[in-house]
Amino acid sequence: MDGTKDWLKQRLPEEATCDILQKEMNKREQSSGFAIGVIGWGFVGQATGLGFGSSPKNKIFWYDKFKESQNTLEEVIKNSDFIFICVPTPIFENYSGMDMSIVEGVIGEVASKITGTHKILILKSTSLPGTIKKMSKKYPGVNFVMNPEFLTQKNANKDFLNPARTVIGVENKDLGFRIQELYKTILPKDQEYIITDPTSAEVIKYMSNLILASKIILANEFYFLSQKVGANYNDVSRAVEADPRIGTFLGVPGWDGDFGFGQACFPKDMVGILGLAKDLKVDMSALEAIWKKNLKVRKHRDWEEMPQAFKKQK
Numbered sequence: 001m002d003g004t005k006d007w008l009k010q011r012l013p014e015e016a017t018c019d020i021l022q023k024e025m026n027k028r029e030q031s032s033g034f035a036i037g038v039i040g041w042g043f044v045g046q047a048t049g050l051g052f053g054s055s056p057k058n059k060i061f062w063y064d065k066f067k068e069s070q071n072t073l074e075e076v077i078k079n080s081d082f083i084f085i086c087v088p089t090p091i092f093e094n095y096s097g098m099d100m101s102i103v104e105g106v107i108g109e110v111a112s113k114i115t116g117t118h119k120i121l122i123l124k125s126t127s128l129p130g131t132i133k134k135m136s137k138k139y140p141g142v143n144f145v146m147n148p149e150f151l152t153q154k155n156a157n158k159d160f161l162n163p164a165r166t167v168i169g170v171e172n173k174d175l176g177f178r179i180q181e182l183y184k185t186i187l188p189k190d191q192e193y194i195i196t197d198p199t200s201a202e203v204i205k206y207m208s209n210l211i212l213a214s215k216i217i218l219a220n221e222f223y224f225l226s227q228k229v230g231a232n233y234n235d236v237s238r239a240v241e242a243d244p245r246i247g248t249f250l251g252v253p254g255w256d257g258d259f260g261f262g263q264a265c266f267p268k269d270m271v272g273i274l275g276l277a278k279d280l281k282v283d284m285s286a287l288e289a290i291w292k293k294n295l296k297v298r299k300h301r302d303w304e305e306m307p308q309a310f311k312k313q314k
């Protein structure tokens with residue numbers, strides 16, 4: 001019991017009151033497991049469902065509009081205390097920005113059924129900064145959380161259980177604490193949690209992906225320069241990667257044998273944020289140059305063949 005108290009004290013925000021502490025301790029004592037719902041059973045949804053399901057404490061309910069599902073949407077909503085939205089956020093075919101209509105549609109279906117309840121609606125889909133603010137205004141009385149996912153498609157399930165950090169975007173710190181409790185059932189004891197507001201959590205996801213994408217383009221430029229001057233790019237990249245401030249993944253061409261960056265996430269997040277920057281009149285010309293360079297060096301625009309990344313007009 002004392003151990004639990006110390007544990008909670010360490011993790012609660014400084015301003016936490018004794019009331020919160022007591023409430024959380026009661027919750028922990030009474031807790032007989034967590035009921036978790038997942039909407040959208042793709043890479044992220046399955047990793048989320050299987051990841052939380054790896055603890056016998058947790059019960060998982062899931063629904064996918066286009067797959068034979070374990071549960072109906074109604075069952076997921078009724079049985080779950082934590083409902084994760086893991087549906088696609090593709091870009092428009094004309095590259096003007098990100099289409100948030102699938103996420104917003106799902107929120108619309110769920111919101112009226114959980115308004116005023118203790119249930120929490122958690123957005124894992126990569127969502128444009130401002131989405132949760134907009135949704136909270138539209139659906140007051142719903143507990144919204146932005147919890148961006150950083151897994152890679154190649155190692156989705158493993159990555160989900162080994163995140164570099166867990167970002168929880170909430171307006172109310174108490175809610176953040178509940179999400180942290182949920183993750184504690186499956187993540188290592190020394191896991192880093194970053195509890196912030198929803199908009200910051202949304203920005204964190206884009207900045208992470210787009211710095212990684214930019215790094216790839218800079219590596220491509222040095223690869224071509226190395227070829228021109230007769231440098232050994234393998235040695236160059238290995239030595240540069242040895243600096244922990246820079247990190248790994250400077251290999252050119254990439255694992256798919258192509259130049260620049262492809263697959264679903266980096267291109268679509270790039271187009272999404274550039275579209276938003278244009279709407280908000282924010283100068284992101286450096287990022288824009290990175291994107292233009294990617295379109296120039298990349299041989300195969302593979303993302304255009306991925307429905308989760310690219311919304312083809314019918």
Ligand SMILES: NC(=O)c1ccc[n+]([C@@H]2O[C@H](COP(=O)([O-])OP(=O)(O)OC[C@H]3O[C@@H](n4cnc5c(N)ncnc54)[C@H](O)[C@@H]3O)[C@@H](O)[C@H]2O)c1
Nearest residue numbers: 040041042043044064065066087089125126149152153308
């Ligand atoms: N794949 C990744 O590596 C990765 C990593 C981090 C974040 N993300 C983000 O997570 C989100 C989901 O990506 P994903 O790769 O899992 O996509 P995915 O296409 O693999 O899975 C999405 C699932 O949602 C289902 N779906 C579509 N519309 C639905 C609806 N209205 N109701 C219920 N289910 C619906 C689809 O049938 C599909 O099974 C995206 O926003 C993506 O940017 C993806």
